[in-house]
Each structure stands twice: as C-alpha cells, then as structure tokens.
Amino acid sequence: MDVSYPPAAEEFRTTVRAFVADQLPPGWQGIGALEGEDLASFLSSWRRALAEHGYVAPAWPREYGGAGLSKLEHLVLMEEIAAAGLPGYVLNDNFSVKMIGNTLLHWGTEEQKRRFLPRIVSGEDVWCQGFSEPDAGSDLASLRTKAQFDGDRWVINGQKIWTSAATRASWVFTLVRTEPDAGKHRGISMLLVPLDQPGIEIRPIKMINGDDEFCEVYFTDAVTDTGCLVGRRGEGWKVAGTLLTYERGEEAATLPVLFRAEFDRLAELARSRGWSVTRSSVSAWPRRTHRRRS
Incomplete structure (x- = not known):
C-alpha cells in the first residue's frame, strides 16, 4: 500500500508550515509551557489567526468562513499543527464548530x-x-x-x-x-x-x-x-x-494525529528524565537500581 501524499498535498503542507512558523513566539516550547495570562493571550491570538485563514473550520465552504479544504488537506493541517505543539482546537469549538x-x-x-x-x-x-x-x-x-x-x-x-x-x-x-x-x-x-x-x-x-x-x-x-x-x-x-x-465520528482521521503527537511529546519528556519508554508499551518505568535485601 502506498501511503505517501500526492504532490498537491505536500505543496499545501509547505503553506501550512509557513503559517505555523509565523504564529510561534520566540523560544516556543509548546502550549504546555504557558499558563495564566500568557496562555489566555496566546490562545486568543492563535484562534484569531486560525479564523483569518479559515482554519477554525477548515472543511467548511469559504462563503461561511471556512477554507474549503479537502479531507486530505485537513489532515495535513492537523499534522503540522500537532508537530508544532499547538492546540488543534480551542475553547468551545467542540460545540460551536464540530x-x-x-x-x-x-x-x-x-x-x-x-x-x-x-x-x-x-x-x-x-x-x-x-x-x-x-x-x-x-x-x-x-x-x-x-x-x-x-x-x-x-x-x-x-x-x-x-x-x-x-x-x-x-x-x-x-x-x-x-x-x-x-x-x-x-x-x-x-x-x-x-x-x-x-x-x-x-x-x-x-x-x-x-x-x-x-x-x-x-x-x-x-x-x-x-x-x-x-x-x-x-x-x-x-x-x-x-x-x-x-x-x-467527524474527526476519526484528525484526532489520532493530535493524540499521537501528545504521546510522543510525553514519551520524550519521560526519556529526558531517565525513564524507559518502548514502542511495545505505553507504560514508562523508571530506571532504578534495586538492591537485594539481606
């Protein structure tokens, strides 16, 4: 099975990467590094940028505020947003958009x-x-x-x-x-x-x-x-x-992309702290030296 993306999708990926790069503040460490007013301010500006590009509801027709994206383009958009550590959806869009x-x-x-x-x-x-x-x-x-x-x-x-x-x-x-x-x-x-x-x-x-x-x-x-x-x-x-x-069921293709990106970041954090993470298990166990009791 050929799971590679067609050239048009990869061209769109280039567009999305440029958009994402423009939104990231200097020293970006992911959305989890923000809190309080900094988090609220960033989420507000991020949602505004998504709306201006039609990415709040990317598959909707342009006349209603969407971007008119195909399902594959929507998937590419979510892949790049997830890779950058950005939230794919913002507060209340679950009820409002989806x-x-x-x-x-x-x-x-x-x-x-x-x-x-x-x-x-x-x-x-x-x-x-x-x-x-x-x-x-x-x-x-x-x-x-x-x-x-x-x-x-x-x-x-x-x-x-x-x-x-x-x-x-x-x-x-x-x-x-x-x-x-x-x-x-x-x-x-x-x-x-x-x-x-x-x-x-x-x-x-x-x-x-x-x-x-x-x-x-x-x-x-x-x-x-x-x-x-x-x-x-x-x-x-x-x-x-x-x-x-x-x-x-509407996001069966896109939500797994976001979940996988979150898990990969969690696994990398665990490895940086000396925990062992394998592909065969979602469990991470600390590396410890156990001494036999006498």
Whole structure:
C-alpha cells in the first residue's frame, strides 16, 4: 500500500508550515509551557489567526468562513499543527464548530448558515449543548422541556442539566418538546436559543475539585425567533442524531494525529528524565537500581 501524499498535498503542507512558523513566539516550547495570562493571550491570538485563514473550520465552504479544504488537506493541517505543539482546537469549538456548525451545514436553511456560521468562525457566537435533563439523561427522549409557538417566536419552559461551559456561551442548541401528543421520539424539535435574556438562568454546578464547568440551565418563558428552528418541527430527534454523529465520528482521521503527537511529546519528556519508554508499551518505568535485601 502506498501511503505517501500526492504532490498537491505536500505543496499545501509547505503553506501550512509557513503559517505555523509565523504564529510561534520566540523560544516556543509548546502550549504546555504557558499558563495564566500568557496562555489566555496566546490562545486568543492563535484562534484569531486560525479564523483569518479559515482554519477554525477548515472543511467548511469559504462563503461561511471556512477554507474549503479537502479531507486530505485537513489532515495535513492537523499534522503540522500537532508537530508544532499547538492546540488543534480551542475553547468551545467542540460545540460551536464540530457539533452545531456542521449540523447547520447539513440541516440548516441558507439563511441560518449565513446568519450563524461566520459568527461561529469569528468567535462572536459561542455555543453550548442543551440536551440532558434531570429525568432525561441516557433516555433523552423522555425530555420534558417544552416550547410553544406564539406568533413569530418560540416560548420555552423547562430545565437542562450538565450543560458544559454554559457560563461562557452566548447561545445554546437545545432539544425541546413541541408536539406533546406525539410519540416519545416524535414531537421533539431542535431550537437555537440566545442565552443573554431574562428568561434564562444559568447555575454552575460546583464539583469536588472546585471546577464549575457543568451547569444547570432554567428556561422560564425564554424566547427565540421563528428562524431558529433547525430542521422540521417535530423532527429534532433526526437532527440530534446527525449532530451526535459529528460529535463522535467527524474527526476519526484528525484526532489520532493530535493524540499521537501528545504521546510522543510525553514519551520524550519521560526519556529526558531517565525513564524507559518502548514502542511495545505505553507504560514508562523508571530506571532504578534495586538492591537485594539481606
């Protein structure tokens, strides 16, 4: 099997290497060497550079803020980013780009694509996921959050839980029951809802380690406009299935590249500290001289 890349892909690699070199500060030791304000500042400038080149969502069409890359070019991009010790993805892009962004490319109207996708790429809109409820976790179709159509808007009431990074988001994509008399998996719709409004309360959940990434989200007559329904009314279960496919499988080719680069750096760090690392095992054992007890 010939696994070499075609000339066009290697030419693109040269372009990516030049882009990466322009972003690295002097004395770059990898993202792990930064912390505090230095880390926050670098991540902000790195994301801005990615957005300007269409690399936040590299496979998206250019008209929506992407770079229109092929799958192979996307892989080359991730290889070079990983080799430089740079983060392949930045905060909340998992929800914004990979999940709702790709879902809008699949299910969204042209108006929705032009309204939301460029703002996702620029970082103006940051998204979180409103699926789970206190009594609807693994059995998500039991959800009770309701939405009623009232003139030119949806009115939403209910509660979501385990909403990751809700305090940092500006929008939530959420599943709600719009047809109460329909079957369990029917009558569910997906709505896009702005979080900055009086009808929404976000309560962080304090974990044992002190972090509060997870949140509860309460909807009390919260509203969103008619153009924020994704897919057809009552067919949100199908839309959610598409979104979860993107969440779990869209990066099958690129994530292993990032994971391997992280492991290689970890292995090199272990070797520099006198640990033995072999290809046949992911375990690293310290080199010690054991004395026999007398």
